[in-house]
Amino acid sequence: MFSEADWIALRLTLQLAAIVTLLLLVLATPLAWWLARTRSWWSRPVAALVALPLVLPPTVLGFYLLVALGPEGPLGRITEALGLGLLPFTFPGLVVASLIYSLPFVVQPLRAAFEGIDEATLEEAAALGAGALDRFFSVVLPLSRHGIAAGGVLGFVHTIGEFGVVLMIGGSIPGETRVVSVQIYDHVEAFDYAQAHGLSALLLALSFGALLLLYTLNPRLRSV
Amino acid sequence: MDGIRARLIQVRPGFTLDVALTLPGRGVSALFGPSGSGKTSCLRALAGLDRLPTASVWVNGACWQDSDADVFVPVERRRIGYVSQQAVLFPHLGVRANLDYGWRRRGRPQSVRLDDIVALLGIGHLLERRPDTLSGGERQRVAIARALLADPQLLLMDEPLSALDAARKEEVLPYLEGLHATLAIPAIYVSHAFDEVARLADHLVVLEHGRVRAAGPLPEVAARLDIAGGFGDAAAVVFDARVEAHDAADHLTRLRFAGGTLDVPLRREPVGATLRCRVHARDVSLTTQPPQATSILNVIAAVVVERLDLPGGAQCLVRVDAGGTPLLARITARSWRQLGLEPGRAVWAQVKAAALLG
Amino acid sequence: MTLPVRRFCALLLIVALVPASANDRLLLATAANFKPAMEELAAAFRAQHPDVSIEPVYASTGKLAAQIRKGAPFDLFFAADMQTPQELVQEGLAAAPVRVYARGRLVIWRAAGDAASLALADLADPRFTRIAIANPRHAPYGARAVEALTAAGVWTLVQPRLVYGENIGQTAQFVHSGNAQVGIIALSQAREPELAQRGSYALIDDALHAPLDQGYVVMRRAADRPAAARFTALLATVAARRIIERHGYTVPPAALE
Numbered sequence: 001m002f003s004e005a006d007w008i009a010l011r012l013t014l015q016l017a018a019i020v021t022l023l024l025l026v027l028a029t030p031l032a033w034w035l036a037r038t039r040s041w042w043s044r045p046v047a048a049l050v051a052l053p054l055v056l057p058p059t060v061l062g063f064y065l066l067v068a069l070g071p072e073g074p075l076g077r078i079t080e081a082l083g084l085g086l087l088p089f090t091f092p093g094l095v096v097a098s099l100i101y102s103l104p105f106v107v108q109p110l111r112a113a114f115e116g117i118d119e120a121t122l123e124e125a126a127a128l129g130a131g132a133l134d135r136f137f138s139v140v141l142p143l144s145r146h147g148i149a150a151g152g153v154l155g156f157v158h159t160i161g162e163f164g165v166v167l168m169i170g171g172s173i174p175g176e177t178r179v180v181s182v183q184i185y186d187h188v189e190a191f192d193y194a195q196a197h198g199l200s201a202l203l204l205a206l207s208f209g210a211l212l213l214l215y216t217l218n219p220r221l222r223s224v
Numbered sequence: 225m226d227g228i229r230a231r232l233i234q235v236r237p238g239f240t241l242d243v244a245l246t247l248p249g250r251g252v253s254a255l256f257g258p259s260g261s262g263k264t265s266c267l268r269a270l271a272g273l274d275r276l277p278t279a280s281v282w283v284n285g286a287c288w289q290d291s292d293a294d295v296f297v298p299v300e301r302r303r304i305g306y307v308s309q310q311a312v313l314f315p316h317l318g319v320r321a322n323l324d325y326g327w328r329r330r331g332r333p334q335s336v337r338l339d340d341i342v343a344l345l346g347i348g349h350l351l352e353r354r355p356d357t358l359s360g361g362e363r364q365r366v367a368i369a370r371a372l373l374a375d376p377q378l379l380l381m382d383e384p385l386s387a388l389d390a391a392r393k394e395e396v397l398p399y400l401e402g403l404h405a406t407l408a409i410p411a412i413y414v415s416h417a418f419d420e421v422a423r424l425a426d427h428l429v430v431l432e433h434g435r436v437r438a439a440g441p442l443p444e445v446a447a448r449l450d451i452a453g454g455f456g457d458a459a460a461v462v463f464d465a466r467v468e469a470h471d472a473a474d475h476l477t478r479l480r481f482a483g484g485t486l487d488v489p490l491r492r493e494p495v496g497a498t499l500r501c502r503v504h505a506r507d508v509s510l511t512t513q514p515p516q517a518t519s520i521l522n523v524i525a526a527v528v529v530e531r532l533d534l535p536g537g538a539q540c541l542v543r544v545d546a547g548g549t550p551l552l553a554r555i556t557a558r559s560w561r562q563l564g565l566e567p568g569r570a571v572w573a574q575v576k577a578a579a580l581l582g
Numbered sequence: 583m584t585l586p587v588r589r590f591c592a593l594l595l596i597v598a599l600v601p602a603s604a605n606d607r608l609l610l611a612t613a614a615n616f617k618p619a620m621e622e623l624a625a626a627f628r629a630q631h632p633d634v635s636i637e638p639v640y641a642s643t644g645k646l647a648a649q650i651r652k653g654a655p656f657d658l659f660f661a662a663d664m665q666t667p668q669e670l671v672q673e674g675l676a677a678a679p680v681r682v683y684a685r686g687r688l689v690i691w692r693a694a695g696d697a698a699s700l701a702l703a704d705l706a707d708p709r710f711t712r713i714a715i716a717n718p719r720h721a722p723y724g725a726r727a728v729e730a731l732t733a734a735g736v737w738t739l740v741q742p743r744l745v746y747g748e749n750i751g752q753t754a755q756f757v758h759s760g761n762a763q764v765g766i767i768a769l770s771q772a773r774e775p776e777l778a779q780r781g782s783y784a785l786i787d788d789a790l791h792a793p794l795d796q797g798y799v800v801m802r803r804a805a806d807r808p809a810a811a812r813f814t815a816l817l818a819t820v821a822a823r824r825i826i827e828r829h830g831y832t833v834p835p836a837a838l839e
Contacts, residue, residue, distance in 0.1 A: 066755075066756075066759055066761060067759055069761075070759040070760045070761045071760040071761070072759075072760050073759075076760075086761060088756075088759075088761040089712060089745045089756075089761060089762075118312070120308065120310065120312045121312055121314065123273050123299075123306075123308075123312075124306065124308070124312040124314075125314070125325070126273070126298075126299045126300045127271060127273070127299055127300075127304060127305070127306035127326075127371075128300075128306075128325050128326030128329060128370070128371075128374050129300050129301075129303075129326055129329035129330055129374060130300055130325075130329055131298075131300050134300075134329070138325075139314060139316075142316040143315070143316055167748060168752075169761075171712075171714070171745030171746060171747075171756065171761075171762075172717060172745070172746040172747075172748070173744070173745055173746065178746075185748070186717065186719055186720065189642075189644055189717075189719070189720035189748075190719045190720045191644070
């Protein structure tokens with residue numbers, strides 16, 4: 001039912017989602033922790049910035065990324081100076097775009113989980129001899145595992161469904177940046193509705209399954 | 225140098241904390257006062273949970289904080305045991321893992337015996353349970369055991385019984401008393417309940433509005449009228465007595481103290497053992513003549529020292545001296561007048577009940 | 583009358599009036615790439631026929647066709663290819679014949695000044711790390727670009743370095759932003775002021791690919807509308823031809839009847 005091109009697109013999509021999710025869990029954790037515990041005024045603009053991809057049209061994000069990461073954009077000049085070349089039309093470029101686009105979906109559940117941790121519990125751990133990093137790994141992470149799971153699943157599913165940003169900076173290169181969402185779009189544009197149906201159904205099943213798993217394991221999930 | 229010396233200053237809108245503490249290096253020191261008097265602030269500052277901008281803390285010769293020299297040892301490096309009001313056990317760990325938490329981080333000290341502490345707090349049957357299945361009293365005992373297992377050099381307890389109901393309190397207090405008996409390290413015990421303090425403390429610091437009102441050995445401070453007057457029904461004196469003899473037939477034990485003897489219900493302690501006695505002011509009445517034909521066993525000769533009127537006007541607190549041991553009696557103002565009592569007058573103090581503490 | 587009733591009547595009146603004005607309006611479904619030219623043609627038409635209201639609507643050919651099939655009330659359809667309008671004729675939605683109104687040309691476009699000397703064969707040079715074309719699967723200009731590259735004999739060398747825009751607009755944007763060093767786009771685009779100021783182009787020999795004929799049809803519903811006939815008559819004039827050519831198309835002789 002699926003063509004070779006479809007399978008390649010699917011593999012690419014899953015790779016992108018997996019890498020982005022892992023990177024986001026690593027990057028979002030300190031950010032979410034800071035947002036949850038700080039009393040600095042800066043947390044407000046930073047939180048708004050993080051949440052921006054939730055409300056911006058993805059095409060706007062993609063468009064600005066294309067310009068910024070291009071040879072004359074500020075970020076493009078940096079990547080070139082670092083010897084990394086230019087990011088648009090590359091898989092790493094998609095990763096960067098997806099990191100920005102899916103960031104709030106990972107940060108919000110993490111932040112909610114961190115906010116739910118009682119200060120008294122952390123003081124208790126400190127009084128028993130646990131330093132800051134120790135407290136984080138021995139108390140915060142275990143008590144936040146629901147939030148972490150939610151962040152991971154949401155980041156993954158969200159990245160799978162990403163379209164607008166990818167469309168703007170991907171260049172639709174088969175095997176490199178032509179992910180399933182773009183592949184479906186192409187099928188529709190070319191009036192290959194049967195193919196479009198097939199891939200869409202697959203994406204739907206994948207995303208639904210992941211979310212179902214999440215809500216089954218986290219019946220009390222309130223942050224999403 | 226032994227002991228705990230601290231100078232703590234904190235200015236907040238509506239509340240200023242300004243205390244100087246000198247506490248012994250052994251035994252239980254109580255920080256006592258009403259809510260809002262600054263006791264918990266002091267304890268948290270001593271623990272290092274709050275860093276006061278102007279403070280110095282020296283514990284057994286080691287400097288934990290000196291704001292002038294910009295020295296501050298973070299809480300995780302002070303070897304303390306901290307027990308808070310709400311027993312904060314780690315919900316994601318079982319009881320045994322909770323107990324291990326501090327012990328492992330202090331290098332698994334072999335000098336600390338898990339079995340002894342478990343027995344001391346009576347939690348052996350709880351080891352395989354999870355915190356959310358424990359009662360309040362059980363959780364508090366586990367929290368205390370966990371603090372002790374971390375091999376602290378100072379134990380800090382912030383009203384550990386105040387969140388428990390009366391029955392649970394009674395359940396935990398004996399363990400604390402047992403702790404007091406066996407603890408080799410100093411402990412600081414914060415409470416607003418004088419009953420607890422009287423049972424547990426050796427040294428008493430009374431705080432009021434962020435300042436120290438009185439500090440000293442418990443028997444001395446508790447007997448001060450100006451302090452005792454604020455304790456309400458709990459006003460009492462505390463003193464040590466020696467077991468002199470047992471009377472198996474009448475099931476009584478005779479104790480001797482500086483002011484005389486006390487007959488109390490039979491005790492198991494051998495002759496010669498020292499017991500701490502607590503006598504509530506409400507259990508002491510005064511008479512100007514040696515009483516005859518009375519059911520009260522314990523009549524102590526004493527001399528009136530001074531008197532304090534109690535709020536309400538009906539009663540007053542009288543301090544008498546029995547051979548060097550102060551006793552407090554709560555009588556009516558009318559009785560004081562009718563008996564013609566005055567400082568220096570010889571009286572007899574009738575002690576209706578004496579509690580014996582471990 | 584009570585207030586709610588009055589309001590309802592007012593609403594009815596407005597609703598009744600709107601279709602009345604729509605009936606006079608000529609709706610022209612137009613392929614997006616033809617927009618600049620169509621705007622000028624529409625202005626010329628309005629100048630000559632102030633009593634007729636015309637409204638061009640711009641989107642990609644495929645989308646417009648899909649809308650038409652779902653009943654969108656267009657009167658004329660200006661597609662970017664010949665095949666789509668022919669399909670509509672076969673489906674009975676439009677009247678034969680499909681007429682060519684413009685023929686596009688492909689160009690090699692660079693966002694720098696040196697494209698004029700380039701030929702397709704030069705694209706094999708490895709210095710062009712990214713070459714942008716429109717997605718050949720659903721954009722006619724993309725399909726023609728593939729034909730041209732193949733005919734020029736450089737397809738296998740160039741193919742690994744291609745990036746695909748979803749339409750020629752996005753293709754141009756890839757090159758304009760500098761992310762692709764060179765692209766194959768429409769001459770009509772390269773003539774746009776925005777692109778013309780910034781870059782340069784080289785015409786691609788149109789013998790290398792099938793003609794990029796863009797055809798129009800009169801929809802069934804407009805068969806009896808005199809306004810439609812007047813617009814198609816305008817297309818045949820010399821003035822119209824000049825407008826179309828100025829925007830980077832040619833008008834094949836067969837269109838001038």
